[in-house]
Amino acid sequence: MSVDDKLISETLEIFRSNPEKKYEPQQINDILRMHGSQAFKRIVKSLAILEGEGKINVNSSGRFKLAPVDQIVEGEFRANEKGFGFVRYDETDPDIFVAKPNVMHAINSDEVKVKITKPANPWANKGPEGEIVEIINHQLTDLVGEFQPYSDIQAEKTGKIGYVQSHEKRFADYRIYISNTGLKPQTGDMVKVEITRYPNSDFPQSMDGIAKKVLGNKNDPGVDILTIVYDNDIHVDFPEEAIEQSQEIPDEVTAEERVGREDITDQVMITIDGDDSKDFDDAVTLWKLDNGNFHLGVSIADVSHYVVEGSPLDHEAYNRGTSTYLTDRVIPMIPFRLSNGICSLNPGVDRLTLTCDMEIDASGHVVNHRIYPSIIQSHARLTYNNVNKILAGDQDLIQENQALVPMLKDMAELHEILYEQRHERGAIDFEEPEAKIIVDENGKAVDIQLRERGTSEKMIESFMLAANETVAEHYKKKHLPFLYRVHEKPDEERVKSFFEVASTFGVTVQGSIKDVTPKMLQGVIAKTQGTPEELVTTTMLLRTMQQARYSPDPLGHFGLAAEFYTHFTSPIRRYPDLVVHRMIHQYDQDTSDSLKEKWAEELPEIGQHSSGRERHSIDAERAVNDLKKTEYMEENVGDIFEGVVGSVTSFGIFVTLENTVEGLVHISNMQDDFYEYDEKQLALIGKRNHKVYKIGQPIKVKLIRADVEQRKIDFEVVLSKEEQKKVYELKKKNAARRHGGNKNKKYRGDKKPFNKH
Incomplete structure (x- = not known):
């Protein structure tokens, strides 16, 4: 046995001894007690050989794991409309591709056993492949x-x-x-x-x-949205026992409920929300301290006091996981009697809250904090629009709210400090355009308006982020089981693709793809800000990112460049926030081993379930938005629009309009040439005229179809008169060729396109 054969054998033995463990090359190096750069290169070579032989697998993070023969794993099947699908079996490992002949009649969301027939090959940007061998459970009932x-x-x-x-x-x-x-x-x-x-x-x-x-x-009217709601397993009606429990809850704070809480009703707490908001779960106050620092108080509705663990209300809140916000309705996580009543921080009435007080210095760092149960009274219900106008100098509103104006200006100042501090550490500021779809009394879409986020929206966001980070760090340092909102580093291959797109805009990125940081991605966004490519860059980056999820492991939040992060600020509409409040209350009274064991056992399931319910809600919200956007565009078939190429595929180009509507120019509708897809340039290139369509390119399109039932929008490119003339002449020539070269045969507008893909 040669020296390298011996090393390969010893390396493989490490994996066989720990078949479920994932190793980085450096860990293998340390276990084998190898020293020096040459020795490390031999380790890497032995790993490459084992991976090439299919004895170990490697994931996108460069970590290796033993590849069992005919490995069978359990996961959820996600079907594609074309018959194939993917099985998700691990939060970090890539999904398993299942070809159409191997799905074994599984349907979307089935819990299945799948045999991995081909391991992942990240070097070729390919995930594992497999075949379903058993359907364990049909989730879809x-x-x-x-x-x-x-x-x-x-x-x-x-x-x-x-x-x-x-x-x-x-x-x-x-x-x-x-x-x-x-x-x-x-x-x-x-x-x-x-x-x-x-x-x-x-x-x-x-x-x-x-x-x-x-x-x-x-x-x-309304049945279209209701169909999507039920299709995505969103619960509409509350069980009778949950309604009965909500009816029994007093609609004002009682004397008994005040015991053990700090009364801070004298503090000038305010809520700032949208014009049409009905439930207010966060209130804020701010003043400057003698040492020049800021005192920021964030008080959050104490929903956990009313939604008692194990009660009918709690079971239903858990099952729903989140509120779902659609164009013309809200499907709440808890009954409206609570969400708009005793749990809502309405002005002029006492409410039970959990408060996070923070002392923040001039650099945006939280230097002191305190988390405690409290009673507050909101002094004013302000709206984002009015606060933005006040900060812009609207004299009528300033006069109307003169007692609050100094605090609002201090809040704006603190927001700028917090924003700069987040930006400095590398947080990615996604300013993705958000559409507000206006519907009439019958639920029909009549307009699409872009929402503009002003200082007030960003200000409240900054304060909520600060509270979420502070709470997460507090309980991490106490070494107590806790529920975190985590956002992991994006997949290396996706980052590589994103950087390739950025390079087509002339943006170069400093640093290694293998060690990507939020700061690197932030730089790309900054360089395209204010350009036609900004929307495309933001959209592409969002697609590059991993999906945020809930986990008992403090894995950090990549997008925010935050080491610790949780969801604490929205318990009316998110179950994880409610759980976080519940833990805060319990840890305030008890940190025994039995309580820690209880939460350590329950949190993985809560995190996984809540993440799943969040995806259901997002799917429903997106489907309704797509439906209503298509419905709105249906009235504009035949109209011409300015847009931007959002993505390019082998079958056509997706175009995004200024109002956020997206549609496809299918390659069969690109009749001025035969277009071929160039994978390196991520572009479609005309074979004869060499015309190029690439991401970020401004484009003029005509709406030719808006299929409401399928939620699909089709465009065609608007050609110049010269291009139209060339198309006509070429088709005339082709028609003559088909008729045996008879040039006198009248051309009657042959509609066959060049591209027959």
Whole structure:
């Protein structure tokens, strides 16, 4: 056995002894007690050989792990509309790709066992591949779709009254046949169906079900949104026992509830929220101390006092995980009686809160803090719009709020300090345009307006970030189990792709991709600020990032460049915040081993579940926005718009308009040339005219289709008169060629495009 063979064998033995552990090369180096750069290179070479032989796997972070033969893991299947899918089985490892023949009739969100047939190869930017060997559990028990009835003869023959077909692309190929034991919907009704049989080898494209709820006809106002809500498993109605519990809660603070709390009702607390906000879960106060520092007080509604652990309200809040905000409605995490009543920090009434007081120096560092249960009274309900006007010098509003103006100006000053401090450490400031969709009384989209974030919005955000970081660091340093909001370093290959896009804008990045920092990404955003490429850069960077999640491990927040971070400030609308409040109360009274063990055991499940529920809510919100944007654009078919190329693919270009609407120019609609995709340039290039379409490029497009049911928008590029003339001449020439070279054959506008992809 050669020296290197011996090293490879010893290296492999480390992995075999700890099959679940992930190692970095330096850790292997330390275990084998190797010294010097040459020895380290030999370690790296041995790892590369083992990885090449398929004996170990490597993830995107460069950590290695033993690759068991025919490894079988459990995870959640995420279906694609084209039949293939991915299985997510680990928070950090890449998802497993499952080709269409290997899905074993699994449908979206099924809990499955999957055999890894091909390990990941990060060097080639490829994740693992596998095949599903068992469906453990169908997470999807209900589905919403459009009902089509059978004739009397068909119904008698099949024992079914008709079928339901989903409008969701992932389920559109399935028919759910409806038994006659449930409700009897009408043609075109949107129906919630309880699934009684799932796809199998005998019936791979169908399911059986019972009609449980008719949402209304697909053309009725509001039914479109309600369909999306049910499709994404968002709970609409509260269980009766939860409603009963909420009715029993007093609508004002009682004498008993004041015991053990610090009364700070004399402090000038204010809420600042949107014009149409109904629930207020955070109030702030600020004054300058004698030493020149700022005293910032952030008081948060103490929802955990009313939503008692293990109660019906708590169970339902856990199941929902979050409130869901749609264009014309809010689906709350807790009943409106609480969220808009006793839990809301309405002005002029006492409310129970948890307060985080912070002393912040001129550099933006929290030098002292205190977290405690309190009673406050909001002195004013202010809006973002009015505070922005006050800070801009609106004399009427300044006169109306003169007692609060000095504090508001101090708040704006502190915000600037906090912002600079975050910016200095590398926090990425995502100023992504946000659209507000205006709907009429029937829920129909009539306008899309861009929301502008002024100083007041950013100011409140700064104060909430400061409180969240302070609370997280406080409990980390106490070595107590806690729930953190974590945002891990982005995948190396995605970062590489992002930097390649940035380079097409002329932006160069200093530093190593293998050791990417928030500061590096922040620099790219800064260099494109105020340019046509800004929107595209921000969007691309957001797609590059990992998804933030909840975890009992303090892994930090990459986007904020924060070492410790939690969610403490929104317990009315987020279950993790409610849990954080619950832990603060309990740790205030007890830090015994039994309590620590209890939370250490429960937090992983709470974090995973809350992260999942958050994704359901985000999916619903995005789907509704896409629906309403498409509905709005439906009235503008044939109109011409200015846009920016947001992304380029082999099948076309996605164009983003100024109002945030995104649509596709399919390659089949690019009729002036035959376009080929250049992967290195991330561009489509014309074969004859060498015209280039690349990310960030301004473009003029015509809206040719707005399919509300599929939530799809299609554009075509508006060509110059000269380009149109060339297209006409070329098509005329092609038409003549098809007719045997007869140039006298009249051209009648052949619609066949050059691109037949």
